[in-house]
Amino acid sequence: MQIDVQGLSVRYGDVTAIDDMSFSLAGNKIYGLLGRNGSGKTSLMSALAGYRKPSGSVQLDGAPVFENAAAMRQVCLVRHSADAADKGDKVSYVLEYGAAWRDTWDNDYALELAELFKIGLKTKVGALSLGQRSALGVVIGLASRSPLTMLDEAHLGMDTPTRYAFYDALLNDFMAHPRTIILSTHLIEELASLLEEVVIIDAGRLVLQEEADVLRSRGTEVTGNAADVDEFTATLTVLSEKSLGRTKAAMVYGTLDDDQLVRARQLGLELGPIALQDLFVHLTDPVGGKR
């Protein structure tokens, strides 16, 4: 499924949540939608799912999504507020909605996931803990088997074992039923291994869209003698620096060319990867105006 967003803006009164954003996503990948609080992730996903009328263009396989029955059938967005469930309803009733209204719904899988996450079918949604409600959202999202499945902060309130169970279930289901999955999360490192491509937004604008591996290769930690590190990084974009005695470590952004790699070897500097999460932090919180 091809997703095309052109000139998308979302405003709430005087607040601009998404500001003239454009990008395209190819199908059958797991995307990470990363952004700080209030960066516009939920607004963006809501526009992609037809939850709100877009100002600009949002198209799935060339067709506008808002109020387009054929396109909306292909989409499932689960936000942390559990839109597909009413607090007064029992979990079994919530799953019945999915079975009744979604052509692609896999009820056996929904029941299997509910058991995996230990969600009682007779429990009312309002009586579930935050983590269980999030898990119910995951059940709805994955069992929908929608060609475009979006999970917004799906891990909220989940304990660590449940999160790991979620990641395993997500990956297994993606392998068995390839489709486009967009995950928004703050737990970047936990999910980093699942993400094939990353979209980073900040203040309603697209910061970058990149293959996760390519993005990782753009950041390098340079460690060595402080003077040598300073010399090496003088012409590079330095995201952060740490010093301990005469040793210094600097995180630099940008791919190093062959000459730079040779020079690093000559200076005896150690070059290592930096975590996706560190790159994200610095890309959305520029140091000294560098981005």
Added chain:
Amino acid sequence: MKIFRHLASALGAFCALAALGAFAFAVVLTFVVSAFKDVEISAWNVVMSQVARWFLFWVGIYLVHNVLPIAVAHGRTRREFFLAASAFSVALAAVAALLGWLGFVAEGGIYALMDWQADEHGSPLAYVLMFLVWTAVGMFCAAAFDRYGSAGVFSVPVGFVLAIISTTHIPGAGRWPIVPNLPTAVGAGWHLLSLAAFVVALGLTWVIVRNAPVRVRS
């Protein structure tokens, strides 16, 4: 059709059970009252003219406030939901009026057996129209509050006017203020007005919900 079927099976069964419970309560209450004084009014008409319309008003609110976001979250368009909910409201009003009529028949038998007096009640058509309008007004007010927040209060006077039109031919549903005899003077033409009120309420609901965002629930 899937939405209509699901609404009919889920809410329809609930409404039928509620009607059955209300009838049983009305009968028991009548017998209790008969122990203290003569029975002179139809308890079932109190249910039909007062309780039922508020119940259907709540159904209208529930449809838009609770079920519409769920429909969109399950990949259904607002248009699909609105058409299904409108059809459901028509079916529900008809079934509710039918159950009401059956209730009047059953109550009539009990009253005749006990030699009690019952006051008059409206025609099935009048109840159908009242239920239609009240359900649609519930949908309209819910849509207005959901979309515009506190400014949705402006839907209340509009909804009130639409709703009161439909109660004209229902004994026990209240008399018009200021011009109590006006409905009687106009006669059956009020049925057409009730129908128009239903269409207007639905039309206003559609104007509001067709582009309404599904907001994050707190």
